[in-house]
Amino acid sequence: MIQFNHISKSFERNGKRFLATKDVNLHIAEGEFLTVIGPSGCGKSTVLNMCAGLMKPSSGEVLYRGQLVTGVNTKVGYMTQKDNLLPWRTVKGNVEIGLEIRGMSAREREEQSSAYIELVGLKGFENHYPQELSGGMRKRASLAKMLVYNPETLLLDEPFGALDAQLRLILQDKLLQIWRDTGKTIIFVTHDLDEAVSLGQRVAVFSKRPGTIKSVKEVNLSGKRDVFNIRFTDEFRRVHASLWEALKEEFMEEEERVV
Ligand SMILES: Nc1ncnc2c1ncn2[C@@H]1O[C@H](COP(=O)(O)OP(=O)(O)OP(=O)(O)O)[C@@H](O)[C@H]1O
Ligand SMILES: [Mg+2]
Structure with missing residues (x-):
């Protein structure tokens, strides 16, 4: 579905180029x-x-269903790390943007948006503006905005970072349910190793900058994933421990630099 082939990306800062990612495969x-x-x-x-x-890679290529990605990839829904809710639209207005662009009738839009607003636990906040929401609520509104559009692939950049632990589990569970029901392809970025192992069929560990893939581990769980109890399984502990070894090295060196 998605191929990152020897992707490197450099940026310029103060007249100097530096590598952000290196040979990502x-x-x-x-x-x-x-x-x-x-x-x-x-x-x-x-x-x-x-x-x-x-963004275009500085070298290498990204293929999506075998096609080179050259412009905006409309097949993917992207929940960016910083939410991109429009401040002049309510929660409902934001969630419905994609449906409006598709030319869906107001009644259908209403039906769809209220279902997803409820799914992310924002029922009752439909008419609030983004600046009237907490950080976690804004994240949830962005999630609804992406899901309602029903893209075949979801790119999620730390979607649950701002949520309390309980709500995070509930939304993880809902996301897994959507994934099971729809067969969507998902790339989910997180800072939380528990979350990475709870959700991913595979977990990719990046090295520190210039980021490259250091290790990819499968999480082979028998039966249906249960985010509420997965932490107590042997497979979770085993994969968690081995990924932590890979991650620790990256964080240790990072810490030395910061100190
Ligand atoms: N548009 C840009 N222009 C210049 N530098 C950029 C740009 N986007 C990212 N960078 C730099 O590239 C590097 C990687 O950034 P990126 O945002 O991809 O990191 P990240 O792994 O997502 O970090 P975090 O976990 O903090 O979100 C950083 O050094 C960042 O400063
Ligand atoms: Mg980031």
Whole structure:
């Protein structure tokens, strides 16, 4: 479905070029749920931006269903790290943007948007403006805005970072349910190793900048994933421990630099 082939991306700062990502190689199958984890600044959002066609790689190529991504990739829904809710539209107005563009009737839009607003737990806040919402509520509104459009692939950049632990579990569970029911392809970026292992069929660990893929581990769980109890399974502990070894090295060096 998605192929990152030897992707490198450099940016310029103060007249100097620096590498953000280096030789990222990763293929994601249709219907796969991949989670991505790595230190801050290693290029995770940059990789999603390239998949969404918002940025071009400096070298290498991104293929989507075998086609080179050259402009905005309309097949993917992208929930960016910073929410992009329009401040002059209410929650309902924001959620319905994509449906308006499609020319859907007001009644159908209303039906769809209220279902997704309820799904993310924002029922009662339909007529609030983004500035009247908490950080976590804004994240949930962005999630509804992306899901209502029903894209075949979801790119999610730390979607649940601002939520309390309980709500996070509930939304993880809902996302897994959507994934199981629809067979969507998902790339999910997170800072939280528990979350990465709970959700991903595979977890990709990025090295610190210039980010490259350090390790990819499968999480082979028998039966249906249960985010509420997965942490207590042997498979979770085993994969968590081995990924933590890979991640720790990256974070340790990061910490030394910060100190
Ligand atoms: N548009 C841009 N122009 C210049 N530099 C950029 C741009 N986007 C990203 N960078 C730089 O590229 C590097 C990778 O950034 P990116 O946002 O992809 O990191 P990240 O892994 O998503 O980090 P975080 O976990 O903190 O979100 C950083 O050093 C960042 O400053
Ligand atoms: Mg990021």
